[in-house]
Amino acid sequence: MSKKSTAPVACPCGGPSLASCCGPYIDGAAIPPSAETLMRSRYTAYVQHNEPYLLATWHASTRPAEPIIDNEEKLQWLGLEVKSALRLRQRKVEVATDDTDPTKDTVEFVARFKTNGRAQRLHEISVFVREPAEGGLRWFYVDGSFPE
Numbered sequence: 752m753s754k755k756s757t758a759p760v761a762c763p764c765g766g767p768s769l770a771s772c773c774g775p776y777i778d779g780a781a782i783p784p785s786a787e788t789l790m791r792s793r794y795t796a797y798v799q800h801n802e803p804y805l806l807a808t809w810h811a812s813t814r815p816a817e818p819i820i821d822n823e824e825k826l827q828w829l830g831l832e833v834k835s836a837l838r839l840r841q842r843k844v845e846v847a848t849d850d851t852d853p854t855k856d857t858v859e860f861v862a863r864f865k866t867n868g869r870a871q872r873l874h875e876i877s878v879f880v881r882e883p884a885e886g887g888l889r890w891f892y893v894d895g896s897f898p899e
């Protein structure tokens with residue numbers, strides 16, 4: 752990616768700018784309207800080592816008790832690719848997810864990162880649920896499966 756120096760700071764998730772993408776969700780100024788926007792903001796929170804945001808958006812039933820981010824680990828996030836809606840729909844048919852259920856959604860993505868100098872990729876299908884919470888209905892991350 753080559754950007755002019757006058758361009759706004761790009762969002763780590765791949766959005767044009769942090770302020771118009773994940774920033775407001777992480778700052779608490781807005782509620783992510785969809786599972787995908789929540790997923791993107793959680794990726795950005797990982798990049799920013801924002802553990803409080805990750806915990807706040809993790810469903811209480813699966814939220815880890817241990818620290819999520821190991822600051823000793825030399826982990827560098829390189830990029831995020833959210834898979835197309837078409838593939839997602841096909842996947843939903845495969846797993847027989849009720850597509851009309853507005854309280855549950857899945858997001859398939861590939862996140863690339865580097866640990867100890869080695870590039871790796873995380874291919875995950877994340878499950879999200881939508882529940883009443885502070886400030887209205889909110890999406891929460893529940894868990895993920897790995898198709899590879």
Ligand SMILES: [Zn+2]
Binds near residue numbers: 764766769791792
């Ligand atoms: Zn973003």
